[in-house]
Amino acid sequence: MNITAFAQYAGVSKAAVSRYFNGGYLSAEKRAQIAAAVEATGYRPSMQAQMLRTRRTRQIEVIMPRLSSESCARMVEGISRVLDDQNYQLLLINTANDNTREVRALDTLRHDTVDGIILIATMFTPEHHAVLQSLHVPVVIVGQQYPGFSCVFHDDFGAAQAATAHMLQKGRRKPGYLGVTLLDKAVGLALDDGFDYYAPQSFAAADGRRIQFGWMGMPDADYTNPTVEYGWQHCLTLPRVLTQDGNGCLLQVPAAELNALRGEARQPADGETVETDPCFDLTASPAGDFVLTIANGLTLTYTEADRTCTLRFTDAAIAAGRTERKAVLDAPCRSLRVVGDASSLEIFLNDGATVLSTRYYPAAGKVAVQLCGAGSTLYSLSI
Known part of the structure; x- marks a missing residue:
């Protein structure tokens, strides 16, 4: 039975039938008349005909990484409930954590075979980026933040x-962390960004301070054995004093004993390039965006609009396998301290609320330092 025959049977116009099945306005009398005819005949509109007429399928593709995942299953259940309420069908693809299958599923849907795609994402590759850019249907990414898409x-x-602040408030001093592969951008790589730092150990000093040391040295390489390609790069950090601010946020700052090793203070103007000893201590109080360049091959860029600090290596010779570190601050950056020696940098932002640590290998001799966006105070260090 087609729509013409059904409309004749129900005693209404084809337009009224269309409004009934598409949720449009109808008088109570006509709605009851059509409902009775549906009950009697079992009539349903042809989905193929609707697709040809409206160029809409009323189907949403959900791509999920693993059927056995409880969190994914709960997300799909919620998605299904909402789609059902809106008279949409859910089509499900399980990729079994296979990147190739995920990209293939997205590519299959490039040409409007569904009205939209919900991607429950775990990681992104260049192939993901290419196919996402080529899609002509709306895409919502769940579980990851990916620039340029609704997430x-x-x-x-x-x-x-x-969670860390809560543990510290409860008196815990040795938290553990279980992570995932760095291919996972949300809970792997993103949590590692900015923290070329590992295996910290702390102790209570005689004067009551909590002092922490850690190791730094990991390049951007396979963590199974990164030293094979780049050589041993690990070294201890400065001793850091651990405290908390009024909100329970952990603060890390160099131990005050370091100040006694400072030489004479110099005060470079905003944008002025100065040469200093490889071991130096720089402090500044920025009021907005700034760019700090060190050894003409490493930049620290702060953007006030999104409170993001990016440490980027621009000279492979001093990077030794590193490319970029990034951290998003909880508050606008109003204090900066950088302590460097001949092969490492420790960067303390907002009185140590955020810390970036990295190895770097400048050429022997003086190191050029330039801060654009704020004046600074620069000391050489006798270490």
């Missing part, structure tokens, strides 16, 4: 900070 994701940074 629904957890605040992993905020959650990690809140």
Whole structure:
């Protein structure tokens, strides 16, 4: 039975039938008349005909990484409930954590075979980026933040900070962390960004301070054995004093004993390039965007609009396998301290609320330092 025959049977116009099945306005009398005819005949509109007429399928593709994942299953259940309420069908693809299958599924849907795609994402590759850019249907990414697309994701940074602050408030001093592969951008790589730092150990000093040391040295390489390609690069950090601010946020600052090793203070103007000893201590109080360049091959860029600090290596010769580190600050950056020696940098932002640590290998001799966006105070260090 087609729509013409059904309309004749129900005693209404084809337009009224169309409004009934598409949720349009109808008088109560006509709605009841059509409902009775549907009950009697079992009539349903042809989905193929609707697709040809409206160029809409009323189908949403959901691509999920693993059927056995409880969190994914719960997300799909919620998605299904909402789609059902809106008279949409859910089509499900399980990729079994296979990147190739995920990209292939996206590529299959490039030409409007569904009305939209919900991608429950775990990681992104260049192939993902290419196929996402080529899609002509709306895409919503769930579980990851990916620039240029609508995303629904957890605040992993905020959650990690809140959990750590809670443990510290409860008196815990040796938290453990179980992570995932760095291919996972949300809970692997993103949590590692900015933290070329590992295996920290702390102790209570005689004067009551909590002092922490850690190791730094990991390049951007396979973590199974990164030293094979780049050689041993590990070294201890400065001793850091651990405290908390009024909100329970962990603060790390160099131990005050370091100040006694400072030489004469110099005060470079905003944008002035100065040469200093390889071991130096720089402090500044920025009021907005700034760019710090060190040894003509490493930049620290702060953007006030999104409170993002990016440490980027621009000279492979001093990077030794590193490319970029990034951290998003909880508050605008109003204090900066950089302590360097001949092969490492420790960068303390907002009185140590955020810390970036990295190895770098400038040429022997003096190191050029330039801060654009703020004046600074620069000391050489006798270490």
